Every structure is written in C-alpha cells, then in structure tokens.
Amino acid sequence: xxxxxxxxxxxxxxxxxxxxxxxxxxxxxxxxxxxxxxxxxxxxxxxxxxxxxxxxxxxxxxxxxxxxxxxxxxxxxxxxxxxxxxxxxxxxxxxxxxxxxxxxxxxxxxxxxxxxxxxxxxxxxxxxxxxxxxxxxxxxxxxxxxxxxxxxxxxxxxxxxxxxxxxxxxxxxxxxxxxxxxxxxxxxxxxxxxxxxxxxxxxxxxxxxxxxxxxxxxxxxxxxxxxxxxxxxxxxxxxxxxxxxxxxxxxxxxxxxxxxxxxxxxxxxxxxxxxxxxxxxxxxxxxxxxxxxxxxxxxxxxxxxxxxxxxxxxxxxxxxxxxxxxxxxxxxxxxxxxxxxxxxxxxxxxxxxxxxxxxxxxxxxxxxxxxxxxxxxxxxxxxxxxxxxxxxxxxxxxxxxxxxxxxxxxxxxxxxxxxxxxxxxxxxxxxxxxxxxxxxxxxxxxxxxxxxxxxxxxxxxxxxxxxxxxxxxxxxxxxxxxxxxxxxxxxxxxxxxxxxxxxxxxxxxxxxxxxxxxxxxxxxxxxxxxxxxxxxxxxxxxxxxxxxxxxxxxxxxxxxxxxxxxxxxxxxxxxxxxxxxxxxxxxxxxxxxxxxxxxxxxx
Amino acid sequence: xxxxxxxxxxxxxxxxxxxxxxxxxxxxxxxxxxxxxxxxxxxxxxxxxxxxxxxxxxxxxxxxxxxxxxxxxxxxxxxxxxxxxxxxxxxxxxxxxxxxxxxxxxxxxxxxxxxxxxxxxxxxxxxxxxxxxxxxxxxxxxxxxxxxxxxxxxxxxxxxxxxxxxxxxxxxxxxxxxxxxxxxxxxxxxxxxxxxxxxxxxxxxxxxxxxxxxxxxxxxxxxxxxxxxxxxxxxxxxxxxxxxxxxxxxxxxxxxxxxxxxxxxxxxxxxxxxxxxxxxxxxxxxxxxxxxxxxxxxxxxxxxxxxxxxxxxxxxxxxxxxxxxxxxxxxxxxxxxx
Numbered sequence: 001x002x003x004x005x006x007x008x009x010x011x012x013x014x015x016x017x018x019x020x021x022x023x024x025x026x027x028x029x030x031x032x033x034x035x036x037x038x039x040x041x042x043x044x045x046x047x048x049x050x051x052x053x054x055x056x057x058x059x060x061x062x063x064x065x066x067x068x069x070x071x072x073x074x075x076x077x078x079x080x081x082x083x084x085x086x087x088x089x090x091x092x093x094x095x096x097x098x099x100x101x102x103x104x105x106x107x108x109x110x111x112x113x114x115x116x117x118x119x120x121x122x123x124x125x126x127x128x129x130x131x132x133x134x135x136x137x138x139x140x141x142x143x144x145x146x147x148x149x150x151x152x153x154x155x156x157x158x159x160x161x162x163x164x165x166x167x168x169x170x171x172x173x174x175x176x177x178x179x180x181x182x183x184x185x186x187x188x189x190x191x192x193x194x195x196x197x198x199x200x201x202x203x204x205x206x207x208x209x210x211x212x213x214x215x216x217x218x219x220x221x222x223x224x225x226x227x228x229x230x231x232x233x234x235x236x237x238x239x240x241x242x243x244x245x246x247x248x249x250x251x252x253x254x255x256x257x258x259x260x261x262x263x264x265x266x267x268x269x270x271x272x273x274x275x276x277x278x279x280x281x282x283x284x285x286x287x288x289x290x291x292x293x294x295x296x297x298x299x300x301x302x303x304x305x306x307x308x309x310x311x312x313x314x315x316x317x318x319x320x321x322x323x324x325x326x327x328x329x330x331x332x333x334x335x336x337x338x339x340x341x342x343x344x345x346x347x348x349x350x351x352x353x354x355x356x357x358x359x360x361x362x363x364x365x366x367x368x369x370x371x372x373x374x375x376x377x378x379x380x381x382x383x384x385x386x387x388x389x390x391x392x393x394x395x396x397x398x399x400x401x402x403x404x405x406x407x408x409x410x411x412x413x414x415x416x417x418x419x420x421x422x423x424x425x426x427x428x429x430x431x432x433x434x435x436x437x438x439x440x441x442x443x444x445x446x447x448x449x450x451x452x453x454x455x456x457x458x459x460x461x462x463x464x465x466x467x468x469x470x471x472x473x474x475x476x477x478x479x480x481x482x483x484x485x486x487x488x489x490x491x492x493x494x495x496x497x498x499x500x501x502x503x504x505x506x507x508x509x510x511x512x513x514x515x516x517x518x519x520x521x522x523x524x525x526x527x528x529x530x531x532x533x534x535x536x537x538x539x540x541x542x543x544x545x546x547x548x549x550x551x552x553x554x555x556x557x558x559x560x561x562x563x564x565x566x567x568x569x570x571x572x573x574x575x576x577x578x579x580x581x582x583x584x585x586x587x588x589x590x591x592x593x594x595x596x597x598x599x600x601x602x603x
Numbered sequence: 604x605x606x607x608x609x610x611x612x613x614x615x616x617x618x619x620x621x622x623x624x625x626x627x628x629x630x631x632x633x634x635x636x637x638x639x640x641x642x643x644x645x646x647x648x649x650x651x652x653x654x655x656x657x658x659x660x661x662x663x664x665x666x667x668x669x670x671x672x673x674x675x676x677x678x679x680x681x682x683x684x685x686x687x688x689x690x691x692x693x694x695x696x697x698x699x700x701x702x703x704x705x706x707x708x709x710x711x712x713x714x715x716x717x718x719x720x721x722x723x724x725x726x727x728x729x730x731x732x733x734x735x736x737x738x739x740x741x742x743x744x745x746x747x748x749x750x751x752x753x754x755x756x757x758x759x760x761x762x763x764x765x766x767x768x769x770x771x772x773x774x775x776x777x778x779x780x781x782x783x784x785x786x787x788x789x790x791x792x793x794x795x796x797x798x799x800x801x802x803x804x805x806x807x808x809x810x811x812x813x814x815x816x817x818x819x820x821x822x823x824x825x826x827x828x829x830x831x832x833x834x835x836x837x838x839x840x841x842x843x844x845x846x847x848x849x850x851x852x853x854x855x856x857x858x859x860x861x862x863x864x865x866x867x868x869x870x871x872x873x874x875x876x877x878x879x880x881x882x883x884x885x886x887x888x889x890x891x892x893x894x895x896x897x898x899x900x901x902x903x904x905x906x907x908x909x910x911x912x913x914x915x916x917x918x919x920x921x922x923x924x925x926x927x928x929x930x931x932x933x934x935x936x937x938x939x940x941x
Contacts, residue, residue, distance in 0.1 A: 001691065037616030042940055046610055047646040047654070053941050054928050055895045062818035063886075067631070085634035088624070110620075245938065248928040257939060281691065282612065283619035304619035305660075305695040373914075375922045416893035416910055416923075435889070436882040439862040446889075447769035447913075454914040455922030483624035483634075 005031040006603055008299050008313030010286045013114020014588040015319030015572030017264030022596035024278040031279045031311060033301055036082060036110030038282035041259030041266060052255030056417040059253040060431055068480055071099040078431045079104055080253055082111040088483040093491040093535050104428045106537035108321040112282050113263035120252035120381030121226035121261055123179045124405055124582035125170050125188045127390045128163035133578050137401050145399040146501030152401045155468050157577040160549045160558035168192045169590040178232040178262040181224030187387035197229050200243050204374045205458055206383035209408040212517030218388035223407050225380050226262035235267045249377040249414035288332040291340045294566040314603055315567050322541040322574035326353045326474040327489040343564030351555050353474040357543035357579040360499050363461040364510035364525035373455035376414035382407045390581055400502045404464030404581040406510060413457030427536050458519050460510040465579050467496040474544045503527035540584055542573040559598050571595055604677040607701040611689045614699045617641060622660055637817040639725040640741050644941055650932060652703045653743040659685055659698040659714055670698045674712025682715050706745050711738035728816060744897040751815040751823060756830045758846035761803045762854045764888040770804045778912055779804045782905050810891030810900025822883055828873055829880040836868040896933055904933040
C-alpha cells in the first residue's frame with residue numbers, strides 16, 4: 001500500500017483535475033482523493049450503463065426531511081443523487097433574523113468531476129477588467145451608485161497578475177477540456193488563438209434573444225459550453241453523431257451518460273487514469289491535514305467503509321470547493337491549535353474564511369408567444385451571450401463597480417417534472433413549494449397550465465461580481481455536526497448596498513432584451529432570486545482563502561500556496577479575490593493549469 | 604444461483620455515501636436505506652431483468668462471518684455467497700452479491716451469516732408471512748403488485764388521482780385508449796397491468812404504492828391515516844357505496860374541501876390538515892404520471908406520449924420529442940442505454 005506521493009490532491013473537480021492531468025503526464029506520482037462516487041459514462045461502464053441517467057429523479061430526487069437541530073428542522077428538501085444527504089453533511093447559514101437554517105444551496109456535487117458533472121457547462125473567460133477592479137475603481141472621477149460610505153473602492157482588489165498571464169492557460173483549458181462556442185464579439189483578447197469547437201444550431205426560441213440584443217446594440221456571441229460537438233482528440237472522446245445528438249434537456253444538474261459534457265473526469269482524468277503513477281480513490285473523505293512546521297506532513301482520510309488512513313505528499317493540493325476547502329482547513333486548525341492553526345490563520349489575522357463570495361446574479365424570464373413555441377427538450381444550456389456590460393464605458397455610465405455577462409438559458413422549463421416542481425421556486429430550497437400550494441392546478445386547469453408554459457419559457461441571466469466584504473465568511477458551526485461528528489460549514493453572508501443597485505440595473509437590462517425581442521407574456525425580472533437571499537449561492541462559491549501579494553490581506557500567495565506553509569496549495573474557487581463577471585469554472589481550470597506549471601518547475 | 608461479477612466501485616459508490624458513518628452518529632444509522640438492495644438496470648440490451656445487489660456490512664474488522672443470501676428469487680435451499688467488496692486491493696467491511704431478477708416481481712430474502720438467518724439490517728422493507736416469520740423484502744422495477752395499499756385504499760386513490768391529472772378531456776381519453784391499443788403486446792401487458800387494472804390511465808397510484816415502500820416511506824403513515832379518514836367521510840356521505848361507485852362530483856367536492864382545508868366529517872384530532880395531505884398526494888400523483896416508467900407510473904410512457912401529442916408548435920410539430928433522448932423500449936434513442 002503506497003503511502004507517499006509527489007502530490008496528494010483533495011478533490012477531483014475544476015481545481016484539482018488540471019493539476020493531476022499535467023503532473024501525472026510528467027511522470028510525477030499523484031494520488032487524488034474524492035469524497036464522492038466514481039460515475040462513468042456508458043462507454044466506460046462495465047455494464048454498458050452509466051451511473052448518470054436521463055431521469056428527472058436524478059437531478060431533483062424524492063422528498064427527504066431535515067432532522068437536524070436547526071430552525072428549519074422538519075423541512076422538506078429534494079437533492080440530486082450526487083449531493084450529500086443534508087442530515088449527513090449540511091450547510092448551515094445564518095438568516096437575517098439570526099436563526100440558523102440548513103440549506104441545500106452551495107454544493108457543487110460530491111462525485112468524481114465535482115461540479116463539472118452537473119453544471120450547465122457555461123465556460124467563459126473573465127475579462128482583463130475583472131482582474132483589475134482596484135485600479136478601475138480608484139481612477140480619478142470614479143463614482144458609484146449605492147455606495148454612500150465609499151466602501152467599494154477600498155474593498156476592490158486586483159488579482160496578483162494581469163489577464164495576459166492567465167490567457168495562455170485559458171486557451172489550454174479550452175483545448176483540453178473541450179468547449180464549443182465563438183470568440184468573435186467577446187470582450188477579451190484571444191491572444192493564443194480560438195480553441196473552440198463549432199457550436200450546434202441554436203434552439204429557434206433563442207432567435208428572440210438575438211433580436212433583443214441587436215435592438216439594444218449589444219454585440220453577442222454563441223455561449224461557450226463545455227460540451228463537445230465533434231470528436232475531441234485531446235481527451236480521446238468520440239463526438240456526438242450527428243452533433244445534434246448532444247442536445248437533450250437533461251443538461252443542467254444532470255451528469256451526461258454519453259460523456260459529451262466535458263466534465264473533468266472525461267476530459268482531464270480519463271486520459272491519465274491508466275498511468276501507473278496516477279491513483280484515484282473515490283468514496284474517500286479527507287478529515288484533516290496535519291503539519292510539521294511549515295510542511296503538511298500527513299493527509300488523514302476515511303476509506304469507503306470508514307477506516308482511517310493517512311498518506312503524505314511532497315505537495316498537498318486542497319480543491320474540494322470553496323466552502324468545503326475552508327472547512328477542511330479550519331477543522332485541521334481546530335485539531336492542532338499550536339502548529340497548523342497559527343500557520344493557516346497567520347496568527348489570527350482573520351483572513352481564512354473571510355471575503356467569501358458568490359455572484360451577483362438574477363435576470364428576467366417570460367414566455368414567447370404561444371404561436372412560436374418550440375421543443376425545448378432539444379437543447380444545450382445556453383445559446384447566446386453578450387459582454388456588453390463588461391465595457392468600461394458601460395461601467396462608468398451606469399456607475400457600477402464591475403461588469404457582467406448576460407446570456408440566455410434554454411434548458412429551463414423543458415421537462416414535465418421540472419415544469420411543476422420549479423413553478424414559483426427561486427432556489428433549491430423552495431423546490432415544489434409553488435406547485436404544492438397552488439392546489440387549484442388540477443384536471444383541466446393543470447392541462448391549461450401546461451399548455452400555457454410548454455415550449456415557451458425563455459430566461460436571460462446576468463452573472464456579475466459581488467463586492468468583497470470581510471464579514472461574508474465561512475466558519476465552523478458551533479453545534480451542528482456531520483455524520484462523522486465533525487463541525488459543519490457555517491455560511492454567513494449578505495449583499496452590499498452597491499450589489500443591490502447593480503443587480504437592479506442588470507435585471508432591468510435583461511428584461512429589456514426580452515421586451516425588445518418580443519417576449520413579454522408573464523414577464524418577470526429580479527435582482528436576487530431565492531426564498532432568502534442570504535442562502536442563495538447558485539453553486540458559484542468563491543473566495544474565503546483569497547490570494548494576493550500582501551500576506552496580511554490574503555491567505556494564499558500568488559502561486560495559490562498558503563502563506564504559512566511550504567507545500568500546501570489551494571486551487572478551487574476560494575483563491576479568488578473578486579468573483580468575476582462570468583461563471584467561474586473555466587477560470588478555476590485555467591488557474592490550476594497555471595499552478596501546475598509552477599509545481600512542475602518545483603518538483 | 605449464478606452470481607454476476609461484482610462491480611466493486613459501483614457498490615462502494617453507494618455504500619460509502621449512505622452507509623458509512625460514525626457508529627454513534629446522531630443522524631441515524633444510514634441515509635436513504637431504501638436504496639438497498641440495489642436495484643439497477645442489467646447490461647445493454649437486456650431489458651427484462653434487473654441487477655439486484657445485496658449488501659451486508661460487517662460489525663467491525665474482527666467480524667469474519669461468512670455471509671450468503673437466500674430468497675424467493677431462487678431455490679430457498681440454494682444460498683448465494685456474498686464476496687468481500689474490495690477497495691485499493693484489500694477487503695472492506697462490506698460483502699455483496701449481485702443476481703439477475705426479472706422485472707415486475709416481489710421477493711423475500713434473508714442473509715445467512717455463519718449458518719444463521721439474519722434480516723437485512725439496512726433495508727427497511729420487511730414482511731411477516733402467514734407463518735409469523737419475518738423476512739426482508741424487495742421488488743424490481745415496473746412492479747405492479749400492490750405493496751403498500753389495500754383494495755379500498757387503491758380504489759379511493761384511483762379516483763382522487765384522476766381528479767388531479769389532466770387526462771379527463773375526451774381528447775385525452777381517446778388518446779390513452781388508442782395508445783394502449785396500439786402498444787405492442789409486451790408493453791400492453793405491463794401497461795394494462797399497471798394502469799387499467801387500477802382504473803387509471805397512467806398508473807400514478809402504482810407509482811405512489813411503490814414510492815411509499817421505498818423513497819418516501821416516511822409518508823406512508825400520512826396515507827394510512829388520511830385514507831382511513833377519507834373512507835369514513837365517504838361512508839358517512841354515501842352509506843353502502845363502494846369507493847369505485849361514488850360519483851365523480853362527490854370526489855370533486857371532496858378534493859375542493861380538502862384544498863380549502865375544511866372537510867365535513869374529517870377527524871382533525873387524527874390528522875390536522877387535509878390540505879397538507881392533499882399537497883403530498885398531488886405532488887406524488889403528478890410525479891407518478893410523468894416520471895420514468897421504471898418507477899411504476901407513467902405506464903408504457905403514456906404520460907410522456909400524451910404531452911408529445913398535446914403540445915404542438917406553429918407547424919403542428921410536437922414541443923416534446925421525448926423519445927429521441929430516452930432509451931428503448933420506451934424511447935427511441937439510438938445511443939443512450941439505461
């Protein structure tokens with residue numbers, strides 16, 4: 001039984017897989033530990049059948065009841081097959097009234113591949129401006145709405161390197177992961193070339209989005225999606241035949257049984273899975289790290305039957321999603337209060353867990369005219385996107401601190417169970433509630449409801465930077481424990497007043513896109529979706545261990561190495577000092593490829 | 604019985620998440636124990652049977668008992684040995700055996716540990732036979748034999764769920780009749796068995812019957828209490844009439860009273876809110892009509908076929924071409940297997 005490796009990587013998603021891919025191929029011994037199961041596409045399965053299915057019970061399961069001692073004890077919840085049982089491992093957040101609720105928000109999927117198995121696949125680069133928000137907001141004449149105390153300027157941080165340093169790694173990620181889209185009209189330089197596969201024909205319903213964006217002078221492009229549309233040589237995957245076969249409504253929150261969606265398992269880990277120097281151990285839960293001075297000496301984990309075991313690595317990478325990574329570091333600090341704790345907490349400067357970020361997000365939604373409805377079950381997750389709101393001119397004119405991408409969603413309201421359980425629900429905590437309470441929707445009225453909605457739903461989403469606030473943070477909950485008796489993550493967050501101003505502006509713009517596109521039936525738009533905005537995470541969980549050049553202001557150095565340690569790196573979304581105006585996965589992957597080069601030069 | 608080769612990672616994928624935990628964990632012995640034994644599709648092309656994997660967890664590292672499984676899926680004198688599930692080249696606390704069992708069946712089983720019969724400690728499904736002996740139980744996919752409800756309960760549920768579902772129009776009725784009539788022989792036997800046997804177009808009642816034995820076992824008590832209360836209400840209103848013979852108007856009235864949370868004759872000391880039960884029933888009914896047919900509802904995919912027929916685009920093309928994404932025999936995907 002091997003116990004020493006060049007690298008031990010905790011987590012197999014966007015933060016961990018690129019490093020495993022690069023260093024295993026360079027001959028380094030790599031152990032990857034993953035808490036979740038290994039579910040493979042059907043072409044790899046011994047039985048010929050994937051652990052992922054086109055089955056609506058997989059994305060949102062049957063009812064479970066919360067039994068924990070929290071204020072929403074007794075609540076119903078409906079999780080996917082790769083999210084933990086909330087009773088086993090809850091996320092707890094503090095509500096506005098000070099009470100604590102468990103929430104199903106903020107999990108990125110516990111499975112080999114992590115969130116990249118379930119995501120819609122939107123794979124956008126951040127813009128150069130996203131990485132230089134301190135410079136921008138401290139320019140002469142800068143002025144913002146909703147920031148009476150002039151806080152945003154001081155909260156803004158530049159990343160410790162410019163876009164140009166990340167650009168080659170974006171290109172590398174786009175090539176190795178396998179992404180379709182178009183580069184023209186994106187407000188980011190593609191210096192290293194366009195690596196996209198060709199997009200498929202868009203769903204006819206998205207024509208309205210083209211019309212609306214054109215009318216508003218918003219240059220648009222085909223949304224880059226991590227779905228291969230043709231054979232993909234870097235990962236050895238056969239593409240869909242024909243390409244259109246990749247389209248189903250079983251997209252967002254579904255793993256892909258065919259392996260066309262470019263999860264890190266099919267794109268980055270499968271190509272190295274048979275190397276003798278690479279080991280993947282699924283179903284293994286890391287409990288804590290222990291250290292000897294500045295060196296992480298051991299990684300402690302539980303095997304699939306709960307037997308404790310330890311391994312060591314010359315380098316240890318923590319990449320188990322922002323909330324769980326911060327939790328793991330805090331748990332390790334609690335166990336070793338004189339060794340690990342002062343090093344990771346840097347003698348109590350309060351940075352670990354602080355500046356937790358999600359996104360400012362929201363949008364607008366309506367129904368296309370009933371005479372124009374189409375089959376929405378033949379689709380990917382999004383067709384068109386625009387960087388209109390990323391332009392400096394837009395930021396200055398709108399008095400907002402940072403930009404955002406706007407794109408349409410096509411896979412929502414496409415399947416029969418989703419149409420009912422998502423009725424009136426704004427987040428994962430309110431699934432089924434709207435349908436349940438509307439007991440008049442039966443028989444003919446139910447038929448009319450379905451007729452009214454089928455093939456007509458069209459949504460536009462914005463994804464914007466959230467202002468970093470130190471009190472938004474991840475802690476360990478004082479009383480609630482997981483199934484192993486370990487304290488669970490405690491999420492404490494709110495939105496800054498400028499976030500609210502920015503979200504209102506962007507939601508209005510999304511609404512205008514629909515109106516100009518002729519989509520006005522049942523129109524609604526909003527800033528913050530959710531029964532409780534304090535719970536809403538959208539699975540974009542970022543920050544909490546940000547990197548920077550000043551060790552008093554960050555947890556990680558620019559290489560993503562913990563300031564207090566020599567061999568501890570953290571590479572999931574928690575390194576981000578700002579959350580970017582786009583979905584974060586591609587940036588996490590690109591940064592991990594960057595860190596992989598640094599590590600390759602080191603060991 | 605011939606044992607199938609064991610997919611060790613496949614077993615650990617479920618065991619670790621749902622069964623492994625600290626012994627004194629405050630959160631219960633297991634999560635989602637209804638998932639055991641594991642009932643899954645058989646390999647590509649074999650659609651008539653399920654792979655059934657029995658899982659045993661040893662007490663600790665020193666528990667060296669030899670474990671086998673016996674049950675009505677095989678000769679009762681033939682025990683199928685369970686083998687240790689391997690992780691990283693070494694045995695774990697888990698032992699498992701996979702066998703093939705036809706779909707649509709119910710079976711009793713026990714483990715035999717060092718010669719002693721033992722109930723499955725994980726699976727909550729138990730049944731006491733006429734001779735007073737308790738067995739563990741499982742059923743395979745598309746099972747149409749009632750496991751949760753009695754005859755009169757089924758009759759009331761069939762009527763109430765028909766009030767909920769959107770299949771009451773003449774067009775819908777005609778479509779359903781034609782759909783079953785044109786279904787091939789095998790599909791029709793299953794579909795007819797599930798649906799018309801319960802006087803119900805898509806078998807939502809059968810879905811609920813199965814759901815309450817497994818996934819939402821915690822809701823069985825709601826049904827048992829409320830169906831008894833509804834039965835009392837109906838007997839009071841229509842003395843001597845069987846549930847099936849009571850008029851549609853009467854069920855409509857009952858539905859609306861339940862929705863309004865006020866039902867004359869409802870004993871609120873036994874169950875406070877008829878509306879709450881109605882919400883659960885309605886969610887289950889809708890889910891049963893449109894879930895994958897393997898769960899026992901949406902018989903022969905008739906629910907999906909109705910949506911395909913009903914909702915059309917500008918050129919009369921369907922807005923729900925479900926068949927292209929779904930595996931045969933329900934759908935027509937050329938590539939996807941499930």
